[in-house]
Amino acid sequence: MNIETLTYPLVKLPRKVELTLFLIREELKSRKFFNSLQRAGIDDCYYQTHLDELILKHVGLNQNSDADFAFYSRLMEKNSTKIEAGEKSIMKRAVKVYVELMIEKKRREFQL
Numbered sequence: 001m002n003i004e005t006l007t008y009p010l011v012k013l014p015r016k017v018e019l020t021l022f023l024i025r026e027e028l029k030s031r032k033f034f035n036s037l038q039r040a041g042i043d044d045c046y047y048q049t050h051l052d053e054l055i056l057k058h059v060g061l062n063q064n065s066d067a068d069f070a071f072y073s074r075l076m077e078k079n080s081t082k083i084e085a086g087e088k089s090i091m092k093r094a095v096k097v098y099v100e101l102m103i104e105k106k107r108r109e110f111q112l
Helices: 015-039 052-059 066-082 087-111
Strands: none
Touching: 015 052, 015 066, 015 087, 052 066, 052 087, 066 087
16 A cells, blocks of 8 residues: 555544644645745735734734744745645645644743
8 A cells, every 4th residue: 555645644633733734735825826926026915815813823822922923924934935836745834834833832831
């Protein structure tokens, strides 16, 4: 059995995690698209989605904290530049972002 060709997940994720991964995937794709438009000279587009606050809320970070938002924003920008066309690449990056956000959440909780 080749794991690469499976069409169903090996692990059932909780719905909240699935939703958060979906939001991250969509935000990564949106950022990639609008950053490409910006490089082409088309910027300040009204139609760009901003799922940032929703994602931060879902992972339990404070969307009103400058430090949390700055960390999240750097993470999203870095990973949006690394995605390639195809669900596998996007999902891989979404999972990386999710894990990094959860690590950061735990680190900040530990500091309190």
